[in-house]
Amino acid sequence: MIRDSLLQIAQVLTVLLLSPLIQGIIIQFEERVQRAQGPGIFQPYRDLWKLFQKQIVVPETASWLFWAAPVVAFTCMLTVPILIPVLTNFPLPLSDMGDILGGGLILTLGSFMIILAGLDTASAYGGIGSSRAVMVAILAEPTLILVFVGITLLAKAMLPFVVNHLLVSSWAVYWSPAHLLLVAAFFILLLVETDRMPIHSSTHIEVYMIEEGRILEYSGPLLALLKWASAMKQFILYTIFCNVLILPWGLSIKGTALGAAGAAAGLIVKFTLVACLVVVVETAQSRLRFYRYQEPLAASFLLAVLAIVGTQLS
Amino acid sequence: MLIQHLDPLASSLFSLLAIVSLLLSFIMLGSRWLKNYLYAFAAESWAIAVLSAAVAFYGNYPELYLVALLTALFRGMLLPYLVWRIIRRLDVNREIHVVLQPSTSLVLGALFVMFALSVSYRIAADLSLELTVIVLALTVMLSMKLIGFLMLTVRYEAISQILGLLVLENGIFLGSQILVPGMPLLFELVILFDLLIIVACFGVLVGYLQTHVGTTSSLDLKRLVG
Numbered sequence: 082m083i084r085d086s087l088l089q090i091a092q093v094l095t096v097l098l099l100s101p102l103i104q105g106i107i108i109q110f111e112e113r114v115q116r117a118q119g120p121g122i123f124q125p126y127r128d129l130w131k132l133f134q135k136q137i138v139v140p141e142t143a144s145w146l147f148w149a150a151p152v153v154a155f156t157c158m159l160t161v162p163i164l165i166p167v168l169t170n171f172p173l174p175l176s177d178m179g180d181i182l183g184g185g186l187i188l189t190l191g192s193f194m195i196i197l198a199g200l201d202t203a204s205a206y207g208g209i210g211s212s213r214a215v216m217v218a219i220l221a222e223p224t225l226i227l228v229f230v231g232i233t234l235l236a237k238a239m240l241p242f243v244v245n246h247l248l249v250s251s252w253a254v255y256w257s258p259a260h261l262l263l264v265a266a267f268f269i270l271l272l273v274e275t276d277r278m279p280i281h282s283s284t285h286i287e288v289y290m291i292e293e294g295r296i297l298e299y300s301g302p303l304l305a306l307l308k309w310a311s312a313m314k315q316f317i318l319y320t321i322f323c324n325v326l327i328l329p330w331g332l333s334i335k336g337t338a339l340g341a342a343g344a345a346a347g348l349i350v351k352f353t354l355v356a357c358l359v360v361v362v363e364t365a366q367s368r369l370r371f372y373r374y375q376e377p378l379a380a381s382f383l384l385a386v387l388a389i390v391g392t393q394l395s
Numbered sequence: 396m397l398i399q400h401l402d403p404l405a406s407s408l409f410s411l412l413a414i415v416s417l418l419l420s421f422i423m424l425g426s427r428w429l430k431n432y433l434y435a436f437a438a439e440s441w442a443i444a445v446l447s448a449a450v451a452f453y454g455n456y457p458e459l460y461l462v463a464l465l466t467a468l469f470r471g472m473l474l475p476y477l478v479w480r481i482i483r484r485l486d487v488n489r490e491i492h493v494v495l496q497p498s499t500s501l502v503l504g505a506l507f508v509m510f511a512l513s514v515s516y517r518i519a520a521d522l523s524l525e526l527t528v529i530v531l532a533l534t535v536m537l538s539m540k541l542i543g544f545l546m547l548t549v550r551y552e553a554i555s556q557i558l559g560l561l562v563l564e565n566g567i568f569l570g571s572q573i574l575v576p577g578m579p580l581l582f583e584l585v586i587l588f589d590l591l592i593i594v595a596c597f598g599v600l601v602g603y604l605q606t607h608v609g610t611t612s613s614l615d616l617k618r619l620v621g
Contacts, residue, residue, distance in 0.1 A: 379498035386505040
């Protein structure tokens with residue numbers, strides 16, 4: 082029991098400590114593909130350290146929401162790793178608090194608070210950023226729900242651990258069209274939700290900003306919390322993509338310390354593979370116009386619907 | 396009937412190929428560029444040719460190998476080449492006036508697939524053939540037909556309309572390969588010849604449209620001329 086609790090803490094710590102590394106790996110790989118030197122894979126850690134040293138400047142128009150949003154967003158991202166298989170392939174204490182939909186709800190709560198904070202300071206860019214982020218969320222959410230429904234129908238359960246076991250145990254399910262289509266649909270969602278290329282929302286030009294526009298007024302440690310929270314969100318989505326959908330192997334089965342450490346090392350390898358794929362997409366794909374954002378998401382919706390049709394047939 | 400005693404590997408191979416061709420027809424539905432339609436159509440025909448060869452292998456129909464070869468040659472290479480020649484002559488690259496945005500038509504196509512699934516459950520239940528691969532083949536066939544009709548109705552450009560017609564025909568052919576393999580070879584030859592003549596006539600017709608009306612978009616063909 083104590084060992085399981087420690088493992089649960091280790092899961093949260095893994096997400097907390099390794100999430101800037103994944104961000105750094107993606108950025109570094111992208112720079113190398115473009116034949117630039119790149120800042121090195123540890124740059125996000127240095128950025129966070131720098132931001133934590135700085136002073137906080139708060140706009141006069143800001144209310145308590147401005148202070149609450151980063152803390153709530155950060156806490157949400159600390160809660161989700163409890164619910165999903167990060168290191169072990171069996172449920173740990175408190176992981177029965179919520180199923181896949183519950184995890185999705187908490188993830189969305191974090192971005193909801195940041196959207197409110199963007200509106201709170203009454204700056205023009207914050208408003209634009211928030212309204213655009215809501216638009217993208219409205220387009221992405223139905224697809225996310227459909228992917229979850231597809232996973233549920235495939236495994237006849239709402240728990241990520243069950244899906245993981247099913248995929249590990251049966252090659253027939255792993256290569257079934259329903260599963261492959263779900264992987265494709267979730268990959269598009271992954272690109273959208275982590276600010277990658279077809280809808281690249283974190284440019285440094287204010288007029289085009291989406292996600293960044295909401296946090297333009299933040300500075301110092303609060304900004305660091307928000308950046309860290311978004312890196313953790315990316316890590317969590319990658320974990321769901323790898324450990325539940327595409328690479329369900331390499332998790333600790335018995336729950337020993339060595340197994341957990343191996344699983345953490347395995348996570349880095351898996352995420353590097355996914356990151357390579359993401360870098361290919363980012364290099365090959367140009368940014369879409371705002372009025373064409375629905376196209377990749379419609380494709381993802383379609384793939385999810387086809388996957389559900391596939392689950393009905395198997 | 397072959398389909399009722401298939402081994403699991405064969406039935407999963409058939410399902411995979413059927414789903415791949417369905418996805419390719421969705422690519423045609425969701426793209427704006429005529430070149431992409433053409434590539435997707437060619438790839439779809441190749442998938443169907445592989446399917447015919449697989450049916451021939453698992454069901455011991457030697458003449459289906461010939462059908463597979465003809466499908467790959469005619470539908471996979473000759474028809475796309477003819478259409479490509481028309482595209483090059485006309486110098487059109489994309490749909491200019493779209494009735495439905497690609498994303499809307501993708502979502503509509505997804506709804507069609509669901510409709511096709513429920514219809515094919517009914518059909519399979521009526522024929523008391525509730526095997527997975529049969530329902531899947533019926534679903535893919537019906538949804539490819541519906542997608543072909545959708546492309547015919549929402550696209551104005553003459554090239555997309557001919558490709559819509561070809562997708563419709565590909566859907567029927569795919570369904571027939573899985574559901575009733577071993578059609579007489581003569582049927583197959585007649586259908587292929589039909590398609591060839593359709594595309595050839597279309598090329599001539601499009602040439603006339605271009606010289607006499609100055610456009611190949613059906614949007615501009617509003618006036619009756621004697």
